[in-house]
Amino acid sequence: MTAHWPWAVRLALATAFVPVYYWWCKRLLFTGARRWAHRFTKDRRYDRSEIGGVMELSAAAVSHVLAVAVLLWLTGLPLSAIHLDSLDPVLLVLGVLVGIGEMGIASFLCRLVIEASLHRPGRPGRPGRRGSRLPAAASAGTARLGGPRDVGGWIAMSRGGWLRHHFKTVEVLPLPLAVTVMAVQVGCEETVFRGVLFGYLGSAGLPATLAVSVVLFVLMQCFFMGSWRAAMFPMVGALVMGIAHGLLFWAVPALPPLIVAHVTFFLFAVL
Amino acid sequence: MHLTLTPEITHTSEITFASGIGLTPDTRTYMWAALALCSASCLTLAAHLRTRWLAHRGVRFMPVHVCLMTVLTAAGIAALGPGGIATGPLWPGAAGLAAGAACGLLVIWSDGAVTRWSAGRARARTTTAGRGSARRPQEARVRSMRPVRAPGASPGDGPRRRVMGIAKGRGGYVPTAEDYRVGLGWLLAVAVLEELVFRGVLLRMALRPGHDGLRVAGVVGVVVMFALSHIFFGWAQVLAKLPLSVLATTATLITGSVWAAAVTHMVFNAYVWRRQTALRIGYRRKEAAP
Secondary structure, eight states, X not given: OOTTSOHHHHHHHHHHHIIIIIIIIHHHHHHHHHHHHHHHTTSTTSOHHHHHHHHHHHHHHHHHHHHHHHHHHHHTOOGGGGTOOOOOHHHHHHHHHHHHHHHHHHHHHHHHHXXXXXXXXXXXXXXXXXXXXXXXXXXXXXXXXXXXXXXXXXXXXXXXXXXXXXXXXXHHSOHHHHHHHHHHXXXXXXXXXXXXXXXXXXXXXXXXXXXXXXXXXXXXXXXXXXXXXXHHHHHHHHHHHHHHHHHHHHHSOOSHHHHHHHHHHHHHHHO | OOOOOOHXXXXXXXXXXXXXXXXXXXXXXXXXXXXXXXXHTHHXXXXXXXXXXXXXXXXXXXXXXXXXXXXXXXXHHHHHOSBTTTBOOSTHHHHHHHHHHHHHHHHHHHHHHHHHHHHHHHXXXXXXXXXXXXXXXXXXXXXXOOOOOOTTOOTTOSSOOOOOHHHHXXXXXXXXXXXXXXXXXXXXXXXXXXXXXXXXXXXXXXXXXXXHHHHHHHHHHHHHHHHHTTGGGOHHHHHHTHHXXXXXXXXXXXXXXXXXXXXXXXXXHHHHHHHHHHHHHHHHHHHHOO
């Protein structure tokens, strides 16, 4: 439908889609899911946060499928253009290894950020170059404002925001069902950020398409996170995955191995 | 600047690819991607595997790290061919080993200098900052939170929740200095395997692009990545490991073989083991003294 429009207009449409759907529509969706969760708390085996987490993730998975359908209709891209049909078993197995490697790199980069934050000049107990000293009470306040004081605090923060849905879902649902819900959700994300975006904007060449895809994918991660520090983990993960998957999709146009890699990344992060 | 391993090695790799393993271009691309990502993060992956799933079974860090690097090296040989790892020109034999040992001594000196310099800075900082401050770790607050339960529900109600590895794991998902207080054999094995992974696999992958700029960026990336992989022991150790990384990379590029770098690393690790042992003995004597 809009596939033949000028590239700049297509870029604007793609850029607008991310906040409109991933922020505004999903906010409405999550509000509705939470209301339903309150009704279901009559089932006393699970608490509200568990039911809410499962319902929010399930609702997100279903709405993602609808969003992909709408996006395909809007862009006018045929299904063949997003390369969902490549099911080479060797590539699927290698997709698992790619996902594990991405998780390792993302975890390593997060550790670098954490270490940099814990050792930056000016932290309480670590005065800045001017040698200023804060009184004890002020130090404690700065610690609260300046984020966690140790790695354990950072790891505790990483379980918040939308990641909570995934943790709760894996905790509560039978594992095959939890993995299926997760796979539908992240599969749709791969379809949007690799399949559709690369098909829709790919005429501009690899650097431009990759940059747009990575920026939008990273931006999407910070929605529904409580703070920038909590969002750091998914944003770093998305940066690693966005670059690796973008380059891989450009070299080997096949979406299923990337979906497998994405699901593996999540399972490795959550399990 | 034109960076390359010796032509013989590159040639060997191509032959292996062309006739040894019949990989399609797509499979090769994915294999390289997986190999690069896992190799670059091998220490982090080993720490995660151990912390989440193996620590509660009594498995220590070092065996996990060594096993993972062995698998990655084998995968590297399968994907890239043995050139630069198991084979190479003969001339680096004696000369390369001697150069490796000399580089090892240089690394011992530079590592010690950087470590002493950073320790001096840390002492000065401690003196300036004084001791202690009101502190309440954030994790304590998070652990004290309880989920909101439905009215009338008791905590014991309902089915069991799955206890996930990330929840079971204790610690920072990183190796500690204690994990490296092991026998000399382990430290020498780690030295060789780290060289095989960083210089044997990653460096060779960094040298594959046709563009010189990309090659230089790749080599610098591998050098920095190796130093940064020691972040778990603090920024001072990252800085202290830069000379080892630079010298080992240079030795590999000059000799076309990873063995000189392996000797450098082994000499350094042997020194570290000797120093740790001496410190331990000194500490025990101090403890035993009346």
